[in-house]
Amino acid sequence: MGGMQRQDWVALAATLAGGALLFWGGMAAGAYWQVVALTLAMWIALVQSWSLFSGLTGYISLGHAVAYGLGAYLMATQFRELPVWLLIPAGGILAGAVALIVAVPVLRVRGPYFVILTFGLAELVKFLLLRLETALGASSRLLFGAPGTDVLLAWMVALAVAATLLRHGIGRSRFGRGLVAIREDEVAAETLGVPVTRYKVIAFALSCVIPGMVGAVMALRSTYFEVLQVFSPTISFTIVTMAIIGGSGDARGPVLGALFLVGLSEILRGTAPQLYLIIMGVSLVAFVLFAPSGLLGLLRRKGG
Amino acid sequence: MMTSLLSGQLLFAAAVLGALYALVGLGMNLVYGTMRLLNVAHGDLLMLGAYAAFWWFTLTALSPLLALPLVAAMGAGIGLLLYALLFRRQLAQGLPPEVIEARSLLLFFGLSVAIQNITAYAFTATPRAYRHLDTVWQVGQTAMTGNRIAALAVAGVILAGVLVFLRRTTFGMEIQALIQHREAARIVGIDVGRVQAVAIALGFASAAVAGALLSMTEQVTPFMGFRFTIAAFVVVILGGLGNIRGGILAGFLLAIIEIYAVTLFSSEARSILIYGAFVAILVLRPQGLLGRARR
Numbered sequence: 001m002g003g004m005q006r007q008d009w010v011a012l013a014a015t016l017a018g019g020a021l022l023f024w025g026g027m028a029a030g031a032y033w034q035v036v037a038l039t040l041a042m043w044i045a046l047v048q049s050w051s052l053f054s055g056l057t058g059y060i061s062l063g064h065a066v067a068y069g070l071g072a073y074l075m076a077t078q079f080r081e082l083p084v085w086l087l088i089p090a091g092g093i094l095a096g097a098v099a100l101i102v103a104v105p106v107l108r109v110r111g112p113y114f115v116i117l118t119f120g121l122a123e124l125v126k127f128l129l130l131r132l133e134t135a136l137g138a139s140s141r142l143l144f145g146a147p148g149t150d151v152l153l154a155w156m157v158a159l160a161v162a163a164t165l166l167r168h169g170i171g172r173s174r175f176g177r178g179l180v181a182i183r184e185d186e187v188a189a190e191t192l193g194v195p196v197t198r199y200k201v202i203a204f205a206l207s208c209v210i211p212g213m214v215g216a217v218m219a220l221r222s223t224y225f226e227v228l229q230v231f232s233p234t235i236s237f238t239i240v241t242m243a244i245i246g247g248s249g250d251a252r253g254p255v256l257g258a259l260f261l262v263g264l265s266e267i268l269r270g271t272a273p274q275l276y277l278i279i280m281g282v283s284l285v286a287f288v289l290f291a292p293s294g295l296l297g298l299l300r301r302k303g304g
Numbered sequence: 305m306m307t308s309l310l311s312g313q314l315l316f317a318a319a320v321l322g323a324l325y326a327l328v329g330l331g332m333n334l335v336y337g338t339m340r341l342l343n344v345a346h347g348d349l350l351m352l353g354a355y356a357a358f359w360w361f362t363l364t365a366l367s368p369l370l371a372l373p374l375v376a377a378m379g380a381g382i383g384l385l386l387y388a389l390l391f392r393r394q395l396a397q398g399l400p401p402e403v404i405e406a407r408s409l410l411l412f413f414g415l416s417v418a419i420q421n422i423t424a425y426a427f428t429a430t431p432r433a434y435r436h437l438d439t440v441w442q443v444g445q446t447a448m449t450g451n452r453i454a455a456l457a458v459a460g461v462i463l464a465g466v467l468v469f470l471r472r473t474t475f476g477m478e479i480q481a482l483i484q485h486r487e488a489a490r491i492v493g494i495d496v497g498r499v500q501a502v503a504i505a506l507g508f509a510s511a512a513v514a515g516a517l518l519s520m521t522e523q524v525t526p527f528m529g530f531r532f533t534i535a536a537f538v539v540v541i542l543g544g545l546g547n548i549r550g551g552i553l554a555g556f557l558l559a560i561i562e563i564y565a566v567t568l569f570s571s572e573a574r575s576i577l578i579y580g581a582f583v584a585i586l587v588l589r590p591q592g593l594l595g596r597a598r599r
Binding site: 106108109112113115117120121123124131134237240241274275278280281282283284285288289 | 342344390402405406407409410411413414415416417418419420421422424425534537572575576579580582583586587
């Protein structure tokens with residue numbers, strides 16, 4: 001790492017300040033805004049984690065709903081047995097461990113084939129778990145006595161802050177530069193001595209840990225677990241769309257992307273909820289065509 | 305048990321499904337092969353074709369088979385529109401295939417989300433169905449409904465027609481040339497832009513027609529296309545990317561596996577099987593089972 005530089009201190013201060021604003025602002029503004037703050041923190045945590053792997057390496061994952069779902073599944077099945085503070089990190093560890101297992105075969109596949117593979121794999125896991133749940137006679141699960149929104153918001157903001165700092169720190173580390181080298185030219189990176197496979201596998205597993213914890217918290221939030229809902233491809237799609245719209249040049253991109261789509265969703269929720277997904281799809285097309293480096297790229301261009 | 309597994313009933317079901325898979329895979333193969341576009345919205349074109357047939361039948365009470373030319377024209381029109389708006393300039397820039405693949409994947413993905421939800425917005429998410437040609441024909445031990453026979457016949461004729469078109473006409477050979485080697489095709493004087501436009505029109509039209517045929521036997525919903533996008537990928541990868549005949553064989557192969565899995569296990573096994581096959585093929589043999597690696 002080579003010690004913290006000025007811009008690292010700025011990033012740290014900005015992230016902590018943003019987290020504090022999100023938590024206390026949400027708490028002070030009443031029940032509705034608490035939920036909005038929770039949703040925003042959730043997406044920031046998910047998109048930052050995704051960006052840590054997919055943004056840096058260019059291996060676009062459409063399977064991060066699985067990490068989220070595994071954390072939620074662990075929470076839903078063990079909620080009565082184990083304390084919440086243990087289950088949330090355990091959800092992250094479970095998601096990371098599963099990612100580690102599938103990483104080696106899956107990461108051999110490159111480019112767009114990797115993208116559709118992660119999507120297919122996520123659907124496969126979803127249908128396998130659906131079958132398991134049917135066999136267990138549990139088509140849905142209810143969680144009674146989950147903590148209140150204030151506790152969950154605190155957890156989620158902490159996860160968003162942690163994911164943002166992790167994304168920033170790794171982006172500026174030797175490891176992160178190795179990942180970017182893989183994105184630029186994998187063969188060349190290998191020739192230059194970057195341990196390509198090890199880096200990809202570690203980054204992939206790491207990028208699934210916080211989403212697993214997010215899933216565990218969200219299971220408490222919805223107090224209801226159903227495989228099709230939690231392992232929904234829409235979650236992976238939304239992550240990718242937010243990342244593209246925000247831009248993945250640095251840790252600010254995911255925040256911008258999450259703000260944009262969560263804001264859009266809140267504006268349209270009251271009037272035309274179906275329009276949200278339509279606009280999301282169209283925005284993705286527009287950004288890919290006209291602003292491939294996202295809102296972050298537009299801001300940078302404005303700034304000179 | 306063995307005799308029941310070899311029954312005409314199952315083979316007929318596999319033939320109908322296989323013809324539809326082959327048709328869907330053919331469209332994806334044409335679009336990928338000539339332009340390197342990864343069309344993850346392919347199944348949504350099928351869905352639009354299914355809705356078009358449903359509304360045609362509901363509003364006119366005429367056979368959806370009569371609407372097939374219209375449905376094909378609709379698919380081709382959408383294909384040409386997207387080509388003109390989104391892809392023509394990018395393709396003409398001579399970007400490396402990896403960039404085209406990645407960018408088209410994201411573009412089609414955004415389009416897929418938009419198309420599905422516009423459809424849900426316009427027609428609601430309620431599943432739709434209609435009854436047409438559902439009289440049962442008994443041939444020996446095999447009971448076949450008229451609509452399935454019609455679907456098989458129409459899909460078979462289109463597949464055969466496209467194969468003849470690709471092999472016997474100059475234009476078809478130009479498409480094949482483009483699939484095999486883009487630069488060489490340009491050098492020998494093939495109008496690449498025109499061939500690409502025809503390929504995308506043909507590919508989208510075949511998806512829409514497959515949807516219209518399917519609508520006679522299955523419920524129509526805005527989100528029905530997903531399964532067929534994935535099936536098309538399985539078929540195309542199994543048959544070898546850009547390999548038209550391999551893809552048609554692979555369509556029937558996938559249908560046979562699927563029909564037997566559903567019969568032997570349960571209907572839930574269908575999704576597990578399709579996605580399982582998809583993952584296994586990509587991890588083990590991304591260059592396809594029947595085809596050679598192209599690159």
